[in-house]
Amino acid sequence: MPLIQVDMFKGRSEEQIREFVAAITLTTCRVLGCSAGDVSIIVRDIPRSRWATGGVLATANSPPP
DSSP: OOEEEEEEESOOOHHHHHHHHHHHHHHHHHHHOOOGGGOEEEEEEEOGGGOEETTEETTOSSOOO
16 A cells, blocks of 8 residues: 655645645556555645755745855
């Protein structure tokens, strides 16, 4: 049973998340040959202030000195 975890920035609508998980489920079933009931997806909305790339918070306008 696949368990897929997705972290993304907060701010997407419930409809966007619904469409996203439906698409992930369909693709997972096609590729892995499983049924939709076997696919679990956890979507976590992360504030930009708690997400950093390259040592820089996503809320920052420029990297630290």
